[in-house]
Amino acid sequence: MAITEVDILVSGGGVAGLTAAAVFGSAGFSVLCVDPTPPITDRDAAGSDLRTTAFLQPSQALLDRAGLWDRLAPHAAPLQIMRIVDAGGPVPEPRIVKDFNASDISERPFGWNLPNWLLRREMVARLAELPNVTFRPGTGTASLFTREAGARVTLSDGTQVSCRLVIAADGRNSPMRDASGVKVKTTRYGQKALAFAVTHPIPHENVSTEIHRSGGPFTLVPLPDYNGLPSSAIVWMERGPEVVRLAALPESEFEAAMTERSCALFGPLTLASRRTVWPIISQVAERMYAERVALVAEAAHVVPPIGAQGLNMSLGDMRVLLELAEAAPERLGDRHMLETYHRRRHTEVRARVTGIDLLNRASMMEARPLRDLRAAGLNAIYSLGPVRKTMMQLGLGTRG
Ligand SMILES: Cc1cc2nc3c(=O)[nH]c(=O)nc-3n(C[C@H](O)[C@H](O)[C@H](O)COP(=O)(O)OP(=O)(O)OC[C@H]3O[C@@H](n4cnc5c(N)ncnc54)[C@H](O)[C@@H]3O)c2cc1C
Numbered sequence: 001m002a003i004t005e006v007d008i009l010v011s012g013g014g015v016a017g018l019t020a021a022a023v024f025g026s027a028g029f030s031v032l033c034v035d036p037t038p039p040i041t042d043r044d045a046a047g048s049d050l051r052t053t054a055f056l057q058p059s060q061a062l063l064d065r066a067g068l069w070d071r072l073a074p075h076a077a078p079l080q081i082m083r084i085v086d087a088g089g090p091v092p093e094p095r096i097v098k099d100f101n102a103s104d105i106s107e108r109p110f111g112w113n114l115p116n117w118l119l120r121r122e123m124v125a126r127l128a129e130l131p132n133v134t135f136r137p138g139t140g141t142a143s144l145f146t147r148e149a150g151a152r153v154t155l156s157d158g159t160q161v162s163c164r165l166v167i168a169a170d171g172r173n174s175p176m177r178d179a180s181g182v183k184v185k186t187t188r189y190g191q192k193a194l195a196f197a198v199t200h201p202i203p204h205e206n207v208s209t210e211i212h213r214s215g216g217p218f219t220l221v222p223l224p225d226y227n228g229l230p231s232s233a234i235v236w237m238e239r240g241p242e243v244v245r246l247a248a249l250p251e252s253e254f255e256a257a258m259t260e261r262s263c264a265l266f267g268p269l270t271l272a273s274r275r276t277v278w279p280i281i282s283q284v285a286e287r288m289y290a291e292r293v294a295l296v297a298e299a300a301h302v303v304p305p306i307g308a309q310g311l312n313m314s315l316g317d318m319r320v321l322l323e324l325a326e327a328a329p330e331r332l333g334d335r336h337m338l339e340t341y342h343r344r345r346h347t348e349v350r351a352r353v354t355g356i357d358l359l360n361r362a363s364m365m366e367a368r369p370l371r372d373l374r375a376a377g378l379n380a381i382y383s384l385g386p387v388r389k390t391m392m393q394l395g396l397g398t399r400g
Contacts, residue, residue, distance in 0.1 A: 115223070139159070193216070298314070
């Protein structure tokens with residue numbers, strides 16, 4: 001049987017895998033990207049990904065280099081202010097409100113928010129423009145054989161692919177990670193997230209609002225207007241059984257519950273999409289690589305959706321890989337390149353996973369005294385000017 005030869009095989013066509021294909025394709029490498037599940041590129045189709053991604057500044061620069069930003073910019077909602085609200089008192093109402101304004105540290109917004117289904121649509125269209133990139137939905141990676149000089153991957157349709165680098169972007173249960181024997185450490189919180197879109201009468205003014213009470217944060221992230229009304233994407237984290245109950249409520253009861261949980265900051269919320277449910281875990285791979293394999297995105301690290309870190313960390317992985325590949329293209333995928341990648345990413349990835357784990361645990365607190373302590377801590381930390389600035393820069397990924 002004929003063998004397909006490429007520089008890079010990307011296993012996984014989620015948002016991370018499609019970005020990897022566009023990034024390395026735009027840099028001139030030959031790329032094959034495969035995924036057994038064809039991407040759903042229509043908001044209202046069954047199974048569409050209704051999560052949104054807030055791309056922070058460094059991620060936007062990478063998307064621009066990959067020829068993606070011009071396509072995405074018309075659909076993006078800027079994030080100018082990040083607001084943190086503690087509503088952990090006896091009744092759900094704001095008791096501490098802290099604003100971070102992007103203008104304190106930069107002339108540009110913190111980032112831009114985009115729906116995941118739309119990202120897939122525009123990314124697939126970008127790949128079609130690149131003659132050196134092939135995207136093959138409906139086909140997955142099945143097995144992996146590596147030597148020091150290269151990798152041989154068998155696909156689910158029996159095709160064999162020979163490449164210098166396998167980028168494993170095949171998600172939290174990554175088959176390529178398993179095939180290469182890299183172990184993971186997983187933390188479970190007994191928590192799930194509801195992700196959906198709403199409209200509301202009070203405009204969001206490009207403010208992203210994270211409200212803490214118990215069970216996890218309730219976050220509203222700005223979207224462009226929907227059907228002529230101000231609109232936001234919501235991620236609502238709670239204990240698993242509570243999420244299952246909320247997801248099954250009749251629409252009007254659900255709307256009342258979410259309006260109460262939002263402290264009615266934007267007036268009554270109206271559901272503007274399906275409700276989708278996501279399990280919440282933290283996970284870190286013990287190494288970011290194996291022979292001829294680089295782990296990126298959820299194959300390497302999973303975090304609860306707090307502070308828009310997940311995919312932004314993933315694009316951080318790709319920035320480093322691209323830099324190393326461009327500095328020495330002849331070493332693409334060799335041991336030296338992948339060890340350097342691991343050294344440059346793993347410490348930062350672990351630090352961010354630990355930080356988000358702590359934030360999530362603080363946000364889950366049920367007991368009143370602990371919630372009061374959280375509010376006091378929030379107030380103290382966020383009231384100190386230099387600490388605030390450092391935290392904003394860390395959140396943005398411009399330091400670290
Ligand atoms: C509710 C929620 C909100 C979030 N919000 C944000 C946010 O605002 N900002 C942010 O940065 N991050 C956010 N995240 C995190 C972000 O969504 C994830 O980091 C990102 O979607 C993961 O992308 P991925 O491509 O790594 O994984 P996935 O989307 O899981 O993609 C993996 C792909 O691999 C494919 N695959 C599986 N097996 C194979 C195989 N054998 N061969 C080839 N392909 C295979 C799968 O079909 C799948 O398409 C959020 C997460 C959640 C749960």
